[in-house]
Amino acid sequence: MGKPANAERSARARRAWLMGSAALSLLAATQAMAQDQAPPAEAAPADEEEIVISGIRETIQTSIATKRNETAIVDALSSDDIGDLPALSVGQAIQTITGATTHREKGDASEIALRGLGPFLSNSTFNGREATNGSGDRSVNYNQFPSELINEIKIYKSQQADLIEGGVAGTIELGTLRPLSVNGRRIQAELKGNFSPYGDRIVGSGGLGYRVTASYVDQFDLGGLGRLGISLGYQRNEGSNPEETVAGSSTWTACSPTVVANGTCTEVTRAQALAGAPFYLVPNSMAWRQISEDDKRDAFFGAIQWQPSDRFELNIDVQYSDRTFVENRRDLNISEMRFGLTNVVFDENHVLRSFNGLSALESTASELSRSEEYLGGGAQIKWQPIDRLTLTADASFSRTIRTEIERNARLRTDPFDVNNTRNFFATAPFGTSSMRVPYSFSLPEGEFVPRVTIDPRFNLNNHNLFWDDARMRRDESRRHNEIIAGRFDARYEFGGFLDALSVGGRISELTFNDYDDRKEFNLNPAMTEDRRINNLCRVRAFPQTNFLKAAEGNTITSWATFDPDCLFREYTGSVDPGRNADTRAVANRDVTERVYAGYIMGEYRGDLGSLPVRGNFGVRVVRTEVTSVGLRSDLDVVTNPDGSIRLVESGDFTNVVIENATTRALPSLNAIFDLKDDLLLRAAVYRAMSRPAPSSLGAGRSIVLESGTSFTSIEDAIRNITANGSPRLEPLMSWNGDLALEWYPNRDTLLSGTVYYKQFSGGFIPVVIDEQFTIGGQQITVPVTQTQNSDDKSRIWGLEVTAAHRLSWLPKPLDGLGFKVSYNYADSDFKTHDIRLGDVVDAVTGDITPGIIPPANISGYSKHVLSAQAYYEIGPLSVQGIYNYRSNYYQDFVGGNTQLRYVEDNETFDLRATLNLMKNVSLRFEAINIFDEPKATYMPVQGSSRQYHYYGPRYFIGARVRL
Template sequence: MNSRNQIRARMLRAALLAGAGSTLLIAATPAMAQDAPAPQAESEEDAIVVTGIRETIQNSINTKRMETAIVDALSSDDIGDIPAISVGQAIQTITGATTHREKGDASEIALRGLGPFLSNATFNGRDASNGSGDRSVNFNQFPSELVNNIKIYKTQQASLVEGGVAGTIEIGTLRPLDFGKRRLQADIKAQYNPYGDRIVGSGGIGWRGTLSYVDQFANDTIGIAIGVQRNDTNNPEETYAASTTWTACQASPVVANNNCNEYTRDEYGQNLPFYLVPNAYTFRQISETDKRDAIFGSIQWRPSDQFNINLDVQYSDRTYVENRRDLNLSEGRYGLTNVVYDENGIVQSLNGLSSIESNGSELARSEEYLGGGLSVEWQPSDRLTVTLDGSYSRTVRTEIERNFRLRTDPTDVNGVRTVFNNMRIPYTYSITPGSFVPTITIDPRFDLNNHNLFWDDARFRRDESKRHNEIYAGRFDVAYEMDGFLSKVSAGGRWSHLTYRDYDVRNGDFNLNPAIAEDRRINNLCRTAFPQQDYLSAAKGNSINSWATFDVDCLFREYMGAEDPGNLPDTRSVANRDVTERTLAGYVMAEYDADLGNMPVRGNFGVRVVNTRVTSDGLRSDLSVVTNPDGSIRLVTSGDFDTVTIKSQNTRILPSVNAIFEVAPNTLLRAAAYRAMSRPNPSSLGAGRTILLEDGTSFTSIEDAIRNITANGSPRLKPLMSWNGDLSLEWYPNKDSLLSATVYYKQFTGGFQPVVFNEDFTIDGQSVSIPVTQTRNSPDKSRIYGLELTAATRFSFLPKPLDGLGAKVSYNYADSNFKTQDIRLGEVYDPETDTVSAGIIPPANLSGYSKHVLSAQAYYEIGPVSLQAIYNYRAKYFQDFVGGNSQLRYVAPSETVDFRASLDLMKGVSLRFEALNLFNEPKATYMPVYGSSRQYHYYGAKYFIGIRARI
């Protein structure tokens, strides 16, 4: 099937599933009405014990109905019953929630088609640190088997204190006394990954085991809960990628023996024709091992009716190691001829020349999470409740990457001249309209699998990065219950101290050119066979299936004398971030409950005030120009550093009101109005400077090099603010059924815009003024309006055994006119002249914004059998790089189909099966305009089979 047919097939599947879901809902509507039980029938049904998927959906419907705000949830009364292999997979079944996929699994969450940075995520009601540099919870760190409720607040209320523009994601673990029963449970699963089976010597087998225990003691005054998990799996990946820096090249004149002429900002007003190209192209094969150990624990103590004390702790230690084998065309701008491009500058085909590299690396990442808190609830009287909560959360992520480069040369490693007169090899690039897969064809006279051709300009690097995110927080709440119109008044405050520090240090750029005899010896010693069968066979149009590869450890040992040269003794760098954020917040909220005529009305109103103070330290150093052995140059720091401190603060007042009108016994009308804020990511507040040299970029002048000094953050960024309104109509005909529609509107008071400041740098002893681009809050106004639909039912009106069928469909539509400019090719604000210079490519929308999000579930439960199929669709979206100040990247539309099944073998013992990404849906991205292919990933499906036992 070609790419165009694949796209048509996707559209057809989406239409069929959406149509099927709509048909199910229409057919179920009369049944919903007929199913509305009389009081006696309701009582009888209450006596029935409901478990599994039906129970989870019932709990979710009941939670939505009882909450004051507009809320969607996924919860289970029992531990380990969240129906998903990961927390991220579980969340994407909740109405309006969708995920970004990494390594084939759900990671960051977007609510109502809005990006993760617009949401606030908490764990047991507390902010959680992560190792990504943003504010989203790393859902892959938390085993779904040890989580038993997930709640998403779509609207805000003052007691949430922080909240978010898109919503708040609350992840919770059980409290043992509230659970109220003894439970010992073991769950073991085997994983099979067909892509892993294609790795030579692998087999694609992994496993995960979970053990949990809950009990109560001392006449139910003390309860404990503890859960442990070991996860040992593999996530192989095959990918094609272009570099993260793209250049607009002038269409004329054609430069056949050098880099293309860049279309500079000074020339943008001339409306010259241009095309967009990256600095390099890379084909990458990844073999991986992934291990995680997690421990969750909780102790709950009720010494009397007045006190409820809970201590909970979570620990997770995850390590994965990637062995990467790269084929790199390192000069994407060199020798470009016969360029065909469209009106947006997207290249359709071209001829080019590039040195070709066989690169390899080993990337080891370890991420340790430690979090928890102590909550004390005191109820001195029936009406007054006082709660104190202190929490701690810390994430430390360390990455170590050792990589090498071996280049082509006019001769091979044996000194035999090749048919090419220099190190650069001809290639062609072409892409079929409507396809995300470009075809790169290397001159057939060059044998990619010939190890002899890769030997020159050996370069070795050891990169180490460390991200340290730590949060101390405390909270005080007091609530007083009242009689009359106001049923409760609450007030409280929150204090938090967040620190984010990172470094990224390179011990390397060791360019080695020993005698050719030594090169020949090492080349022959360190050769390896290509480690995978059928590389990128699913990528239609791909013409590269293997290349010569080498052993990383062997090359380091033979060239460098050690497999790991170690880190530098001084990890200071001008790129380091050191951010401290102090938050002080307070709120007052009143809940009301009354009748409007014969119609019950309840809700809340309140205000919260949030003050934020940011201190960001950055390092500055003199620079020197160093000439590499291949003739290119780079910039290095002198090693003497000065600290620059930038401070900012802001105070925001956030009013909110929620109202629920019970227009009929089973029908609710909800209305909400509120102001919300979403903070910049901690990594976006750095005061450092990044000196970025893409692989393969050969600078020939200092001017070329210094153009790549960029700010790695903007400490003066303020929260993104919005005024919001929601209106929801919900119908609850019975315990299994829900039909709801919500319209919402958000008006933003600003956007994000690149801004250029001139900064003085000392280079080779001379002071040079260099324009450095950052990001500012623009004065632009923008808005979002959207529609959210949810329908769920069990077809109990069907004859047995079909009455076990059920379905849930949710859909979100959002329309936004927000603007995010490309930092190189978009609009730029000049603070000296107070003017905006035009860009040459269109802006993106909000990071993470998707116009359409659809989730459809069908389940069947009868006796011991439970089956569930889940379909998820997400329209295209812009995804910013963590840390910001980068070029635009778009993720193509995606759809996935997952399947789950369980069979009860005996009381307390069940056999379980899960399949993820059944149809091998790849992930595709574009830069810096949509349609310009940047990267695609293939992960394959994953299968899990296991057994669970509980007593």
């Protein structure tokens, strides 16, 4: 199932036009490259060497040169000056590189997937050092770092032994400026204002923001103490990222079509489904959410480079980022999507098409604030004691702390309104005590957003109808990720066929710990008190105009909303009751990972007959030791005023320590054959590994209760218990081969193609283990599901193509036109099973019970990734358009052990323009997401709509002064 029909037709037309244009450009360029080719002995005529190239053309030229000079298979984006990367964020910049694509959050590029493989299969480094993440995985939130303070981005597609570790998909290396590489003092300041048309629809907001960037680079001659270079950069960013969404819950159930008119649908087991029992897939709840947001970020980068002599160099660098955003959320919840379902219609893929249901409705007001602080840096000493020997020592530190606080105030429907008047749904046939409202659900073919119609006798905008079962909930989570590392390298140059030999070692310690703290107040005061609070805390006007206007099929545009600060203050006596004194819980994670690695690598250069050949070969041995500490506790049963129950820890905890260790050898071989002066053939064979995310190594437990109030036993109330990590998960290993042919006719032109193959050893599969829990004084046996490594073998093969060219052979002024097009195709047979509905292993017997829904591929896998750039530079004007397309992919939830979620095809088109008013002053204009693309996800099978996310486009205009 896809996007709305008209949007899908428009998207197909845009893709066809852009792909066709790219193909025609490629054909034309191929024919013209030869006539535009410079003589091999000199890259360009002497007079052209004197021309100063800048802007987009300079960035592409530098990137082509970097790719050509690297030994491994590398794609890059680089610039000689701070602030010249053509993007608003590092994530946006990376997705213009061949084979790289992004996952979007808040309408911007965040985590990166390489070659159709998810972020967890890549390794990210900052100035050659590992960087931490507040998400709990090993990728980097690239939206955290401003592109204006980054100078170079390299993506190593093949591995070599001296890299930190590499990854199955590749290594993403971010680099900041070395101040002694710049000639002279550079002082630069830039101010940008931004406007979000969507933000202008938020009541009380104009959709405006700004970002200011300043940098300073200088060098000093210290006489006998050598040379000293300093670079400093700072950015302040303030804006808003409003969102609107309609979403199902993150847990889906297979339900029997047998009608339960006044009860919860009957769950179908794997055995029943495999025996032929029909079923449909339904979420536990569904919510419409309107989000208003304020976003602030401060970032600082600094570096000191000291060269007291030609043989000694000291580099110290530091990066700091502090980002805080506050979301005001207004939700309308259908909290019981599995209750009272009748007239159910579903298709052959078990996707719901229509039904009638009964559910309590909830108006929930909440405020969520997130603060994420990153601090990283290190010191490096490089010493050349003799001409051929170079010694390098490096120490680094990286820490990310993410704290998230959400205050959530829920008001629910009741058989009576707040004025004690009986509601229509509290009569036959719904029952005199029913709080459930009838509604209908319909999802026509070709539409994504379900058409949900609440019984028209129920006025969603009537505040009087939302007042009962008040629940004030405060959730706080904190994730702390820290890496301390040191490495030592020695390189000796021989000068023969074995040109150089490098050896080195690295030690690192990663710690990841988190907690999720909840303080909950379930309140049911006298109706007169509810009435007073309801009237005092209601928000008279819906916070947004034209809610979900762009979502074809949406039927709900507003509802009664309330002020969460007011509700907390009146119901609990405090706007923020604070966290519990004891934040220990059975779901907490405490992971320590120690890595010991050593490598040896030889570099060679010579002739194979008459064919020049160069490259490297080596092996890295990696020892990984994991210690994961979890908590276990008895659980007490607490009955809420509405008759539902919740479980709370008794407060008496015991530690559970799980340890695991692995040792892996990672050999690699890279070879470059100079077929001609401008034609290279590259080959690489290597073994790679990707470790599980730190959050996936936790030893805690997550307990989820069924919704509803009528339970005869604790076993009935517990929906499931899952491990919130699997400490014994081992790295995903792969053997890899790459073969690339690259043509460099001139500095503006590149035509390359790469084929690659990856053979995976092992996958992931759920395993069920019975565990004993003391709940309410009873010993309860509950099957706990977690993920383990499987013996599956799988593979992925793919093709990458890149073409870049400046159409200098066209007559003026068209000779300023240029383009870069890159495309990646990948084919994979990897399998990831749904934790509840997929294949499952019995931990005792090892038997596999087949699942009842299809497995997904590997997380982040997209079959097609396309990036097309066109630019035009004439005199002081530079214009660039960037189109990115990514086909649908499976995206796991951070922490693992969750159900399958698919992201629909998505595409973006961004526009950038620069006008140089004078030598040191320029105006800049940027627009992102001009196509106004939403983000759409399915769960747990393709076509089963889970979430529609809309952000809208954003526009930036500013000025830069460089001295």
